[in-house]
Each structure stands twice: as C-alpha cells, then as structure tokens.
Amino acid sequence: MALTVYAPASIGNLSVGFDILGAALSPVDGALLGDSVTIEQSEHGDFALNCVGRFVDKLPTDPKQNIIYDCYLAFRREMAEIGRTDEVAVSMTLEKHLPIGSGLGSSASSIVAAFYALNEHYGRPFDEAKLLAMMGELEGQISGSIHYDNVAPCYLGGIQLMLEKEGRISESLPVIDDWHIVSTYPGISISTAEARAILPNHYSRADIIDHGRHLGTFIHALYRGDGELAAESIRDVVAEPYRKQLIPGFDEMREQMMAQGALAVGISGSGPSVFVITDSQQKAEAMHRWMQQHFIRNDRGFSHVCRIDSLGTRVLEETA
Ligand code: HSE
Numbered sequence: 001m002a003l004t005v006y007a008p009a010s011i012g013n014l015s016v017g018f019d020i021l022g023a024a025l026s027p028v029d030g031a032l033l034g035d036s037v038t039i040e041q042s043e044h045g046d047f048a049l050n051c052v053g054r055f056v057d058k059l060p061t062d063p064k065q066n067i068i069y070d071c072y073l074a075f076r077r078e079m080a081e082i083g084r085t086d087e088v089a090v091s092m093t094l095e096k097h098l099p100i101g102s103g104l105g106s107s108a109s110s111i112v113a114a115f116y117a118l119n120e121h122y123g124r125p126f127d128e129a130k131l132l133a134m135m136g137e138l139e140g141q142i143s144g145s146i147h148y149d150n151v152a153p154c155y156l157g158g159i160q161l162m163l164e165k166e167g168r169i170s171e172s173l174p175v176i177d178d179w180h181i182v183s184t185y186p187g188i189s190i191s192t193a194e195a196r197a198i199l200p201n202h203y204s205r206a207d208i209i210d211h212g213r214h215l216g217t218f219i220h221a222l223y224r225g226d227g228e229l230a231a232e233s234i235r236d237v238v239a240e241p242y243r244k245q246l247i248p249g250f251d252e253m254r255e256q257m258m259a260q261g262a263l264a265v266g267i268s269g270s271g272p273s274v275f276v277i278t279d280s281q282q283k284a285e286a287m288h289r290w291m292q293q294h295f296i297r298n299d300r301g302f303s304h305v306c307r308i309d310s311l312g313t314r315v316l317e318e319t320a
Helices: 067-079 106-119 130-142 152-157 194-199 205-224 227-232 240-246 250-259 281-294
Strands: 002-008 011-013 019-027 036-041 047-052 088-094 159-165 168-173 178-183 262-267 275-279 301-307 314-319
Touching: 002 019, 002 106, 011 152, 011 250, 019 152, 019 178, 019 194, 036 106, 036 281, 067 106, 067 130, 088 106, 106 130, 106 152, 130 152, 130 168, 130 194, 130 275, 152 159, 152 168, 168 205, 205 227, 240 250, 240 262, 240 314, 250 262, 250 275, 250 281, 275 281
Parallel strands: 047 088
Antiparallel strands: 002 036, 002 314, 011 019, 019 159, 019 301, 036 088, 159 168, 178 275, 178 301, 262 275
C-alpha cells in the first residue's frame, strides 16, 4: 500500500504575532502549494528516500542528510518508547515544491508531511498533540529554536495561535471569509537563522505596547468577524523594520499594494516571501500580476492568489 500526503505552505508570524501566529495557504486556482510525501513499505528492509520536484536541487544529495530521514529516526524512537520496536522500514518519496529559505514554511511542509505519512503508515500510534510536538521539535533542530508558527497551521490548517501549553500547543482562530491573499516568493533565499540574528535582543516599551495592542486588536477583530479591523491591525514592530532590508524592493512593493487597495502587507515568516491581504479576488489578481512583473527577481520566483487553507495536511492518494 502506498500513501501520498500533502502539507500546505504557510505564513509564519502573520506580521502581528511573531512566532505565535501562522496561517495555511491554498491557491484559488487549485494548484498545490506545498510538499508531498509518499510512503510505502521498503522492499529491501532498509530506509529509502527519493527526492523529486521543482525545488529538489537545493536538498542534500545524501538521503541520510535529508530532514525526512531525521523525521523517520525521531518517529521510530518515539515508537520504541511505546514498545513498538519490530516495525519494518519504509521507502519515502519527497516531492519538493516549496523552495528552502523562502518564508513559506518549506521545512515545516516537508516535516509535517513526513510525520503525518509515517503516522498513517504505522497505524496512527500517536495523537494530534503528540505529533505536533514531534513536528515542532524537528523544525526547531533546523532553525535553531522551537517555534510552531509554520508547523501548526501546515498540519492543522486555518489561522493558528500558539498557546504552547502541555497538550494545547496551538488553537484555531476564526477566519475572515472574503480575504484573498497574494503570496509571492521573489526567488532569492534567506535563512531563518540569519533573519533571526539581525533582530534586536531588546525592544523599547513603546514597541511592546504597540505589539500588544496590534495583536490584541487582531484577535478581537477576528472573533468579531471584522475583517477590515483585523487586517488593519496587521502591523509588525518586531521583525519587518529590521528584515525588510534583506528583501529588495520591499518598500516600493508595500506602497504599490496599498495604492491598489491592500488591507495589509507583510513579510511571510522570515522572508523573503511577502503576503498581501485584500477583500476581493479581482484586486488580488491585479496585485498578483504586479508582483509577477515587478517583485519577482528570477525564474525561481512565483506568485499565487490564495485563500486560507482550512484543511491542513491531508492524504492525497492511497493505492492498494
Ligand atoms: N517565526 C519565525 C521567524 C519563523 O520569523 O523567525 C518564521 O516562520
């Protein structure tokens, strides 16, 4: 039996909730913006990994250096902890559709798809809370610190708020129905570790107050169903003022998008991808075209008009 699992791209931070908010993305044209993992029993008894897809070229050539292998080892360790030691190895195929260092939750997408697929393959030994904790730990190994703002929305869908409490790592927030989100990757790459290193260690009292007010207003507005207020409160005092210098043309892009009717503009995760929220598909399509012409730097870049993905990670295909 082979099983293919798809895990969507996500926007970490959503600008207003550094490390504690994230949203999953689903392109309106039905394209799959996320990595997939296919899993089946290994024929030779050893772990095997095959990597394919548009962004496979930046992955390590040795399968044992790939994060999918780390996921497999971590999963097997956890199975051993619950007394399941006799299980046979698997063969996995990673379809890498998200570029590394894009700010679209590329590593989270691979990790979440891998853990989800492993859990399905081995008969669901772990519940949602345990799997999410395992996903966050692996993501933390890669970026240097545990933050769930990509793995949680990627796994569970929707807009997620990180509570980081035992068994309640993350919970869903209400979604505004008419939001259309332009998600654009300019084609260059920024490592999360590098983008974290340039942030200040301390913030002023004024910044802390602004941050609290914007985040509080955002969550309040989502529960009120007030999309305009929610989007208007998407303001970033923690990361954007420092990170935007890493993204060529960011200020001009923001100005253009606001002039075209954007409700909010921000850096997706640690960048260089950006997101723009608007209230109509027509406006989003026009912004998407501007992005294609002016913001994308090379042939690795791409742009999509998206909605919030409500499904999260799911099985795409199962063959006997
Ligand atoms: N929230 C983290 C950061 C990871 O901005 O550094 C981004 O997904």
